[in-house]
Amino acid sequence: MKLGYNEIMITSMYFNDINDFINLEMGVKRFQGNMERFHFNPIPLNHYSRKLFPNIETFHIYNKEDKIFNDGKIFKKIIWYKVDYSTYLKEKEQGNICKNIEYTKEDRWKYGNTIPPEVKSLGYECFYECSLLTTINIPSSVNELGYDCFNGCKSLKSINIPSSVNKIGSYCFYHCLSLTSINIPSSVISIGDGCFSGCSSLTSINIDNIQFISEERIFMNEPVLISIKIPDNLEIINGKNIFKKDINEFIIPSSITKLGYGCFSNCDSLTTINIPSSIKEIGDYCFDGCSSLKSINIPSSVISIGDGCFSGCSSLTSINIPSSIISFGNSCFCGCEEELKRNERIPSYCFDE
Template identity: 65%
Template sequence: MKLGYNEIMITSMYFNNIKDFINLEIGIKRFQGNIERFHFNPIPLNQYSRKLFPNIETFHIYNEDDEIFKDGIIFKHVIWYPVSYSTYLKEKEQGNIYKNIKYTEEDRDKYGNTIPSEVKLLGYQCFKYCYGLTTINIPSSIIEIGYKCFKECYSLTSINIPSSISKLGYDCFYRCSSLTSINIDNIQFISKERIFMNEPVLVSIKIPKNLQIINRKNIEKKDINKFIIPSSITKLDDCCFYKCSSLTSIKIPSSINELGNCCFYECSSLTSINIPTSITKIGDECFYGCSSLISINIPSPINELRYRCFKECLSLTSINIPASITKIGDYCF
């Protein structure tokens, strides 16, 4: 199959930096002029790289500290980094597009407990101390629930978690002592410690103390060692198996390419684990406190062992570190 101009333009949208764009045009003459065909910037720009994209009409701002340009024929901005709902309301009249609107604690104080349809993220402690909140509808537009989002919502009795959720903050139902019922669209497994849900990114939450019903059925807690991770999963998210103290072993399928931060944090009974060669990244504190872990093999696609990755692994006597590792984080061991 021969790549045409349209196909290479679509492919180059996923380039990481300006060097990739330049190398393409230097290396393959028939693709010279690819950069000029863009009417938006597919990467963050600086003073130098801005000159290489002369025909930008819509300027994308990916990070809060990106350099912003309003020159040439630019007439609209698309903002990708999280922006509070209040900021969005204040600035939307300018005609800009906000891709990740966050409902913050301040927003909730001002606009109430009903989550606006434009919102995609529920921020840190967004609904904390909402003592009168008994139930809440999380719309399918929400992709992330922040850390301790519903902290000490003592009257909250039920909640619906849609399948759109790709990230659940740790202790998001902290001290929700009346929470007895949860509806979860895409549940994968319920162990004694955690509820696992969603795909392709597997997320989990600690089971609230008084929870009795999930999806209108009494909870049936299973031995976590019987959990078979589906092959549809591509990532184990942050804190996925956090403090699963009864976990002794688990098979990670080759479909998974990343282990999140604190993924197996203090899995104190975990004695062995096979990391497949499909894994390219192991997060911070991934195996912190796995005090029974004896040996581990690091596959060659991994090039970094991150912060406190194996700290407090007191039984670890053998580890194979491949030549691909170029950096070992602080307090790794």
């Protein structure tokens, strides 16, 4: 297949810098003049490269630091970096386009609690301590809920998170005292630290899809949280104090391959847990401080137990140690019942403080 002018122009739109454009025209004579065919800049420009794209009418601004040219030939600007809603309205009046609009706390003060349909993300503390807010509609254009976004919205009872959202920031719903249940759509791939911490009325969380949980205190809630549905495709749980201390039962999906650092630490109401045969590693301090845990079955798939893994499990009297385990972490059974010391499979140093 022979590439024509249109095909090479489309291809060159994905070049990284001006040198790629220059090398194309110098290397292939029949593609000379490719840059002159562009009516927009496919890359950020400086004073030198601007001269190589003489016919630009629409100017794309990719980064906040990009050089902007007002040389009389440009009729419209397209802004790709994140701008607040107020800036978007000003640019719109001038005939310009903004591709990444954030609704900020200042925007909410000015324009109200209704999120405009053009908005792509909700910014830091956007609805922070809106104590009278009971419900809110998030438009399907939004892909991110920012840090502390609904922190302290103590009257918020329900919220619909659209399938367009892929990131929920740290402490997003912190101290939403009236929130009783929430559904996290399958589009969400990241949930930040302490996201649901202090949600004292929250009884049910449904997470449709997330492959890794690696933040801290996501589910650290008051005792009423009785149901946490974890997706079957989750691969790794890795983060300190992810689960609330009052949880007494947890089902680990068979997709999990690793229980990471401190993920069940200080769950002092946890009495029993089944570790599926998919697990290969139990990380440092994984069950540290689980003082009500009485027995646990470790499958033969596990090859290592991390430092302090079961330290402080003062009720633990029964545990099987399969021959597959080749690595015992320091103090991994420190503070456990004396009865465990009779287990010949456990090295003595595992009980040291």
